[in-house]
Amino acid sequence: MSEQTPAVDATQIGAASSDGVGVVDGAEYAYANDALAAVHGREHGGDLIGQAWADLYAPEDPSAPARDLLDRARDAGEWSGRVSGRRPGGDEVPLDLTLRSTEGGVVCVARDLTDRLERERELDRYETILDTVDDGVYVLDEDLRVDTANGRFFELLAAFGFSREEVREMHAHDLVVDEDERAQLEAAIEQAIEREPHTGSFEMSAETPDGDEIVCESRFRLYPEPEGEHRGCIGILRDVTDRTERERRLERQRDELDTLNRINELLLVVSRDLFESPEQGAIEQTVCDRLADSDLYQFAWIGTPEVGSDRLVPDVSAGVDCDYVASITVTTDESETGRGPAGRAFRSGEVQVSHDVATDPTFEPWREAALDRDVRSAAAVPLTYDGTTYGVLAVYADRPLAFSRREQRGFEILGEAIGYAINATRTRQLLFAERVVELELRLTAPNELVVEAAERLGCRLSLEGYVATGDESWLLYFALSGAEADRFIDVAGPEAAVEVVRSDGDGSERIVAIRTRSQLLDSIGALGGRVTGGTIDDGRGTFVVEIPQSTDVREFVEQARSSYPGTELLAKREHERSVERLAWLCDDTVDLTDRQRQALEAAHHAGYFEWPRESTAEDVADLLDIARPTLQAHLRKAEQELVAAFIAAGSGPANREAKSPLTDR
Numbered sequence: 001m002s003e004q005t006p007a008v009d010a011t012q013i014g015a016a017s018s019d020g021v022g023v024v025d026g027a028e029y030a031y032a033n034d035a036l037a038a039v040h041g042r043e044h045g046g047d048l049i050g051q052a053w054a055d056l057y058a059p060e061d062p063s064a065p066a067r068d069l070l071d072r073a074r075d076a077g078e079w080s081g082r083v084s085g086r087r088p089g090g091d092e093v094p095l096d097l098t099l100r101s102t103e104g105g106v107v108c109v110a111r112d113l114t115d116r117l118e119r120e121r122e123l124d125r126y127e128t129i130l131d132t133v134d135d136g137v138y139v140l141d142e143d144l145r146v147d148t149a150n151g152r153f154f155e156l157l158a159a160f161g162f163s164r165e166e167v168r169e170m171h172a173h174d175l176v177v178d179e180d181e182r183a184q185l186e187a188a189i190e191q192a193i194e195r196e197p198h199t200g201s202f203e204m205s206a207e208t209p210d211g212d213e214i215v216c217e218s219r220f221r222l223y224p225e226p227e228g229e230h231r232g233c234i235g236i237l238r239d240v241t242d243r244t245e246r247e248r249r250l251e252r253q254r255d256e257l258d259t260l261n262r263i264n265e266l267l268l269v270v271s272r273d274l275f276e277s278p279e280q281g282a283i284e285q286t287v288c289d290r291l292a293d294s295d296l297y298q299f300a301w302i303g304t305p306e307v308g309s310d311r312l313v314p315d316v317s318a319g320v321d322c323d324y325v326a327s328i329t330v331t332t333d334e335s336e337t338g339r340g341p342a343g344r345a346f347r348s349g350e351v352q353v354s355h356d357v358a359t360d361p362t363f364e365p366w367r368e369a370a371l372d373r374d375v376r377s378a379a380a381v382p383l384t385y386d387g388t389t390y391g392v393l394a395v396y397a398d399r400p401l402a403f404s405r406r407e408q409r410g411f412e413i414l415g416e417a418i419g420y421a422i423n424a425t426r427t428r429q430l431l432f433a434e435r436v437v438e439l440e441l442r443l444t445a446p447n448e449l450v451v452e453a454a455e456r457l458g459c460r461l462s463l464e465g466y467v468a469t470g471d472e473s474w475l476l477y478f479a480l481s482g483a484e485a486d487r488f489i490d491v492a493g494p495e496a497a498v499e500v501v502r503s504d505g506d507g508s509e510r511i512v513a514i515r516t517r518s519q520l521l522d523s524i525g526a527l528g529g530r531v532t533g534g535t536i537d538d539g540r541g542t543f544v545v546e547i548p549q550s551t552d553v554r555e556f557v558e559q560a561r562s563s564y565p566g567t568e569l570l571a572k573r574e575h576e577r578s579v580e581r582l583a584w585l586c587d588d589t590v591d592l593t594d595r596q597r598q599a600l601e602a603a604h605h606a607g608y609f610e611w612p613r614e615s616t617a618e619d620v621a622d623l624l625d626i627a628r629p630t631l632q633a634h635l636r637k638a639e640q641e642l643v644a645a646f647i648a649a650g651s652g653p654a655n656r657e658a659k660s661p662l663t664d665r
Contacts, residue, residue, distance in 0.1 A: 041087035073099035136237035292319035341380035385419035388526035426528030599634035
């Protein structure tokens with residue numbers, strides 16, 4: 001048995017201590033202070049005198065009786081450990097118990113662990129929360145070095161390339177690598193010191209080893225000092241990469257929507273202006289001026305194919321850097337100078353874009369000159385109408401990604417509007433020309449279905465007229481002998497809608513209608529010409545074409561040869577043409593739609609207005625591939641317009657003395 005500790009005055013210790021103190025004599029309490037009584041749910045220490053000590057405690061090990069603890073203390077001189085103290089009613093309280101054997105008995109010191117354990121549990125809960133939240137939590141000391149932080153904090157900084165050891169050793173400012181972001185941090189700290197509740201925030205970003213961007217936001221609270229300094233802080237670090245990307249995307253969408261609205265306004269103005277322009281050059285210059293005047297774009301130009309080559313020649317341009325247009329070479333072929341946006345747009349008939357000229361490999365031939373003028377993106381818009389591309393509109397901007405899909409759609413509509421206006425201008429020039437040039441052209445072996453069918457039969461076809469059907473095809477009317485008509489239908493029938501629509505009295509000549517595509521008519525119409533007659537014989541076609549006197553004959557013929565290399569100019573004639581007969585049909589008093597005019601012309605060529613009728617409404621509708629009620633509706637409205645125009649043209653005193661346009665024959 002070990003020696004006992006000399007007797008101590010437990011009464012004095014108990015009076016001075018906040019812990020519970022008592023003395024066990026034998027197996028019972030001989031002394032207890034009020035703090036010990038409170039541990040066991042009593043009011044005064046005297047309430048424990050005479051209480052059996054073993055009845056008041058329960059060891060952590062339920063197999064060891066409480067009285068054994070006294071024996072251990074007497075044997076070893078001292079014992080300490082954790083037990084539960086019993087209270088009236090069966091309640092228990094956790095205690096840190098120390099037993100010390102003395103000459104006067106066993107001194108018992110009991111400390112209530114309830115508050116401490118609650119704090120530990122609370123701390124455990126906080127640590128659990130910190131370890132499970134998706135934010136990094138940190139505490140910085142007065143030197144702004146990491147004092148405490150959860151695992152997520154170190155994980156986030158690991159994405160910036162910092163190890164846990166580096167983070168603990170580094171000054172917090174050094175963790176912000178971007179100079180601008182570090183300046184923002186300094187400003188945020190100064191503001192937090194000056195104002196309550198001394199909080200602030202800043203963002204830090206970096207590129208991860210995988211090449212992705214990570215953006216973190218830190219919100220912190222300082223512990224400020226009176227002299228404008230601080231002694232550390234507590235804060236959170238949050239990954240806001242997704243949020244930042246959403247904000248950037250929304251910002252881009254807002255910018256794009258704003259830009260798109262401005263583009264739409266610009267396109268409306270351009271469309272209005274171009275239809276008021278009487279000539280093709282004026283139309284093109286109007287478009288370029290409007291685009292260049294907008295703060296959305298730097299400059300613009302319109303180019304058309306050069307006669308006899310693949311080069312796109314700038315016709316008009318506008319903007320601060322028009323010298324760029326004169327310094328570059330753009331072609332429509334597949335060469336290096338034809339693989340840029342303009343060449344691709346001309347070949348494909350679709351809008352083409354270089355979103356970033358600094359990195360676009362197809363923009364290599366013009367990159368240096370473009371970057372010198374701060375060009376960052378470019379778009380090329382084909383000017384098309386009814387399958388014909390008249391040229392290309394090129395537009396340049398000083399920002400990458402300046403042409404979104406919706407903007408490209410707007411430019412696509414603009415290109416179609418310009419193409420339509422150019423076509424209308426050329427048609428108007430021919431329609432109202434008082435002097436026209438009549439060209440007789442011979443095309444050797446043109447790749448046309450009608451020519452191939454006639455060559456296989458060895459027959460001669462005479463072109464009596466044609467109608468545009470609106471679906472990039474044509475309804476052609478040919479006269480040929482009665483015996484050859486049926487054979488022609490058999491040969492060409494499988495590839496096109498072919499049928500006899502008219503016959504003369506004895507059946508020796510018949511008019512055959514065929515619906516097919518015709519590159520010949522497409523090309524001549526696009527050049528501003530009109531075929532007035534022609535024959536096809538022995539694989540060759542001879543056609544008479546009218547063009548305005550203002551048209552360059554050589555250029556016209558060269559353009560025709562670009563589609564048909566074997567084209568020969570057989571004759572050229574100029575003559576006066578009275579436009580009085582046509583004027584009353586072409587002014588504002590006659591408003592025929594394209595479909596009404598097509599129906600009217602098709603019905604006329606098919607003999608629908610003859611008596612007796614040579615073709616029924618159903619026959620004409622089949623030729624146009626429309627329903628009979630639709631055809632009749634078009635014809636009825638067209639007839640109403642023509643009759644109204646005729647009556648208006650023949651009314652009034654002055655006109656009664658003049659001949660009617662319909663009877664002036």
